[in-house]
Amino acid sequence: MTGTALGRPPRTAWRARAKTRIAYLEAQLERERVKPCSEDRKTLAEGMRGHLKKAGAAADEDFGWRRAWSGSAAREGVWSNIRSAEVVLLQLISDEEAAGRASEVMALVKDHLEADDPRRVRLGRRLRSIISGEISPSDRDLMVRALDAAYNALDDELARVRSLRNILWTATFVVLLGVAGLAVYGWFFPQSLSLCFTPKVEPGNASGIDVVCPTAEHRNVPVGTAASSLAQPRDILTVEIAGLAGAALTVIASLRRIRGTDSPYMLPLASAVLKFPTGALSAFLGLLLIRGAFVPGLSDLDSRAQVLGWAAAFGAAQHLVTRLVDDRAQMTLAEVGRTTNAATDPERAAVKEIAAEGEPAAPPPAAADQSGNGEFEGPLDEERAGESGRRPGP
Numbered sequence: 001m002t003g004t005a006l007g008r009p010p011r012t013a014w015r016a017r018a019k020t021r022i023a024y025l026e027a028q029l030e031r032e033r034v035k036p037c038s039e040d041r042k043t044l045a046e047g048m049r050g051h052l053k054k055a056g057a058a059a060d061e062d063f064g065w066r067r068a069w070s071g072s073a074a075r076e077g078v079w080s081n082i083r084s085a086e087v088v089l090l091q092l093i094s095d096e097e098a099a100g101r102a103s104e105v106m107a108l109v110k111d112h113l114e115a116d117d118p119r120r121v122r123l124g125r126r127l128r129s130i131i132s133g134e135i136s137p138s139d140r141d142l143m144v145r146a147l148d149a150a151y152n153a154l155d156d157e158l159a160r161v162r163s164l165r166n167i168l169w170t171a172t173f174v175v176l177l178g179v180a181g182l183a184v185y186g187w188f189f190p191q192s193l194s195l196c197f198t199p200k201v202e203p204g205n206a207s208g209i210d211v212v213c214p215t216a217e218h219r220n221v222p223v224g225t226a227a228s229s230l231a232q233p234r235d236i237l238t239v240e241i242a243g244l245a246g247a248a249l250t251v252i253a254s255l256r257r258i259r260g261t262d263s264p265y266m267l268p269l270a271s272a273v274l275k276f277p278t279g280a281l282s283a284f285l286g287l288l289l290i291r292g293a294f295v296p297g298l299s300d301l302d303s304r305a306q307v308l309g310w311a312a313a314f315g316a317a318q319h320l321v322t323r324l325v326d327d328r329a330q331m332t333l334a335e336v337g338r339t340t341n342a343a344t345d346p347e348r349a350a351v352k353e354i355a356a357e358g359e360p361a362a363p364p365p366a367a368a369d370q371s372g373n374g375e376f377e378g379p380l381d382e383e384r385a386g387e388s389g390r391r392p393g394p
Contacts, residue, residue, distance in 0.1 A: 018059045018078045022052055025085050032092045041092060048088040055081035072162060072265070083151040090144050095135045098143065102130045109146050112153035119146040157336045161265050164332050168270035168325070176277040179240055182284060186236030194228035195235050195287050197301045214238045214287075214307050239287055239311045240280035246315025247279025254319070254326060271329040275322050279315035286314030 029048050037045070058077035090098065090105070106127055113120045123146045130139050186193050196213040208220030211227045214235045221230070251272050287310060290298055301307050 014075060015059050015078075018055065018082065021082055022055055022059070025082065025089065026052055028089055029085075029092075032089075044088050044091055048085045048092070051081040051085040051088065055079075055085070080155065083154075087144060087148045087151065090147060091140070095140070096133070098140055099130050099133055099135050102127055102143065105143050105147050105150075108150040108154075112150040112157070113146070117149070119149055122146075154336075158265070161267055161332055161336060164329065165265045165267050165270050168267070168274055168329070172270070172274045172277060175274070175281060179277045179280045179284075182281075183237045183240060187233040190231035190233050190235060191228045193236060193288075194231040195239060195284075195291060195307070196227040196231050197291060197307065198227045199300045199302045210302075212301055212304055212307060214242075214304065214311070217304050236284060238308070239283050242308045242311035243280040243283025243315030243318075244276055246283065246312035247275045247318055250279070250316050250319040250322075251275050254323075257326065257330070267329045267333055271322070271326050274325060275318060278318040278322055282318040282321075283311040283315040286317070287311055 025048070029045060029052070032041075033045055055078045058074050058081070061074055090101065093101070106123060109117075109120050109123060119142065123142055126139055126142065129135070130143070182193070194213075196211050199210050199212065209223055209225070211218040211221050211225070211230050213227075213230060213232060215232045215238050216230075218230050254272065254275075287307065289295055290301070290310065301310065
């Protein structure tokens, strides 16, 4: 560990977790370095040390004023080097330790590789033998390649989460920019985007009309006065604030659907923040549609309270659109580390067999080789066996 890491506590929780993992891997590396080793092992040990140094430097890096948008780069630099160090460590440890870690490697492989991935299928076939101690150099190479592939798949899954997070924050900024632009334009040119209404005048009443705006009510205005001439600079801003309040209610209601996640990117937060400017925009557009008589039976509002009430309702109605974004975000998070349907499950049987100390364990359903050699032949061979069993004889 560097002096900076020892002298200053981690600033964030993920940095603390990373430093703990780095310390553990450094201890494992020192244990392997004291053993007699060849030049190849020395090269691997130096490579592992290099990855750990890079991970520690990335965890200690202080981006200063760039910290707000540089945290993702630091996080990726830390964990990618930690994962690479773990792959190298798997090549350094003894056969007994590699056999003990076989189930851990298989669990990661099942979490991140597809069911028909050749590395996953091959490792599933050999796992029983590996756990029992019959590990060959090709088995070790298979475990290393499978673990590296699982970590690469995990990086791809997290990259999709990060990409969607960036899209949501960009969309939030663009919508917020549009909402702010409408408020500024309405402040300087209130008549151009008037949201004032003229309730219907009773027949025979020519003394004056009423004009209702989001920030004021004008009574007994001379007949023929344009409602837009009474618009106030803060009308649009007031409507957008009401829309924000309506959107806030939907954000609170949507919290019941949000689950905790171990993903390093706050995707649910980005999805929730998008609702606020969208609510302000939908409130403005909704009142604009009412004023343009696009809503049948609803063209004139009678009071300022009605105007603000409809603005809040339209602000809450943005949930009809943004809930699709929520569903997409939850689906993307669910794809990270999702355990796929296993093409092979011999690892469960292997663990049970070792635990029974030599007692034969029942093979998994439709997983054991009918020839009795203890190896799983894979889904394609099983399917061929089923077809041959159904094929009529000569």
